[in-house]
Amino acid sequence: MYHCYFANKTKQNKIILLILHRFDALENMTEGDTFLLNKSSGKIETQFTDFVGKTSFGMSVFNLSNAILGSGILGLAYAMANTGIILFVLLLTCMAILSAYSIHLLLKSAGVVGISAYEQLGNRAFGRPGKILAASIITLNNIGAMSSYLFIVKIELPHIIQGLLPDNSDYWFVDGRYLIIIISVLVILPLALMKRLGYLGYTSGFSLSCMVFFLISVIYKKFVTECPDEHSYNKTVPTENNYYHTAFTIPIMAFAFVCHPEVLPIYTELKNPSKKRMQNVANISILAMFVMYLVTAIFGYLTFYGxxxxxxxxxxxxxxTLMLCVRLAVLIAVTLTVPVVLFPIRRAVLQLLFPDKPFHWVRHISIAVCLLFLVNLLVIFVPNIRDIFGFIGATSAPSLIFILPGIIYICIVPEEQEPLKSRPKIQAIAFVTLGFIFMIMSITFIIIEWVTGKKTSGGH
Incomplete structure (x- = not known):
């Protein structure tokens, strides 16, 4: 009997200690975190909130690949003409590796503190100013991307309709302003209202298939298009006159792999989430886009040379007719990318304005409608929005790829685990420095472009 009493007493003490331990864990958490008890080990494990473990590995790859793939793919052949094939391949390879490393820093930081939001990582590293800064950069960068995609729809879709249906130039349905409103309401908004980003894996897969069709067509056209009468192979090597263009392509190629605002939301929804599993998603997505970028650039360049x-x-x-279909496929791909880009903006707004609120359909729908309304207004009424967001992109893109992941990693990973003079921290410091160099380069080239009036290739 005494034995039973002491056994029960010991059991009660263990339960009390476990409860106290849980309260300690709760005290140390940031907003938006939650925890679950590991049944096998009895330890507290920080878990990602929102929609944990719902999206398959393949759908996650589709979504991240779609987030990486941008309209900048259309300018890569021009970039190769300015840099030469060998230098282009080296630069593109370096940028892909740097992007994968950047995602590694983000995932490592998220794993240390158990946070699945970029904004919350900023909050953990720098307090509320860091949270506001991260959310603002994500919002500006992604609104710029959405605007550039809808600009393509506004400009190109009327030409496609006129090509498929000639003698209709006076009708309202060849006015780009009306077309982007129709596309936004009928296609983009319904997809943006999805509860989870993972649901967009199907449309992302279709978007990527459209770009594969574009790629196959570019390869086909290389073998059926006559070579230009005048082209010289010395254009494959940068000359003194095009060093400016060569230098300008470096930040453009770096930004070709921007997908960082989408990484953590996709990680949140990944089935059986782990740092290694999400890094594999990122590596496969980056490799697939690297191959697509490279093949497009090579065959586009070898078709028209200089x-x-x-x-x-x-x-x-x-x-x-084939290239009209290709243009249509590119527009479909761009349109289906807009909802994927919208999700991180809505998440950033929710983190800033409603950090402690559970999911609610009214907030979810209202933010999507407001964002699309704002972007449509910008695209319709601001003629030089590309230049404005080009400047914003020159600051937000290097911040998202290089500066923020590196600084967050340095601040969040404890010195007991990795001292400031350790190799990983030194690499992160060098990575941040590289980000500032890219930012200065990009801003300088944009200012030169504004002053001289020279137009250079770009875009994400």
Missing amino acids: NVKSELLEMYSKKD
Whole structure:
């Protein structure tokens, strides 16, 4: 009997200690975190909130690949003409590796503190100013990306309709302003209202298939298009006159792999989430886009050589039925990317304005409608929005890829685990420095472009 009493007493003490331990864990958590008890070990494990473990590995790859793939793919052949094939391949390879390393820093930081939001990592590193800064950079960068995609729809879709249905130039349905409103309401908004980013894996897969069709068509056109009458192979090596263009392509190629605002939301929804599993998602996505970028650039360049323009599709006849279909496929791909880009903005707004509130459909829908309304207004009424967001992109993109991941990593990973003079921390410091160099380069080139009036290729 005494034995039973002491056994029960010991059991009660253990339960009390466990409860106290749970309260300690709760005290040390940041907003938006939660925890679950590991049944096998009895330890407290920080778990990601929102929609844990719902999205398959393949769908996550589709979504991240779609977030990486941007309209900048159309300018890569022009970049190769300015840098030369060998230098282009080296630069593109370096940028892909740096992007994968950047995601590694983000995931390592998220794993240390158990936080699945970029904004919350900023909060943990710098307090509320860091949270506001991260959310603002994500919002500006992604609104700029959404605007650039809708600009493409506004400009290109009327040409496609006129090519498929000639003699309709006076009708309202070839006015780009009306078309982007229709596309936004009928296509983008319903997809943006999805509860989870993982649901967009299907549309992301279709978007990527459209770009594969574009890639196959570029390869096909290389073998059926006559070579330009005048082209010289010395254009494959940078000369003194195009060093400016060569230097300008470096930040553009770096930004070709921007997907960092989407990484943590995708990680949140990944089935059986772990740092290694999400890093594999990132590595496969980056590798797939690296191959697509490289093949597009090589075959686009070898078709037109030094005559290639900054937008590859401009080189093909607008009366060519195949290339009209390719243009349509590119527009579909761009349109289906907009909802994927919108999700991190809504998440950033929710983190800033409603950090402790559970999911609610009214907030979810209202923010999506407001964002699309704002972007449509910008695209319709601001003629030089690309220049404005080009400047914003020059600051936000290097911040998201290089500066914030590196600084957050340095601040969050404890010195007991990795001292400031350790190799990983030194690498992170060098990575941040590289980010500031890219930012200064980008801003300098944009200012030169504004002053001189020279137009250079770009875009994400």
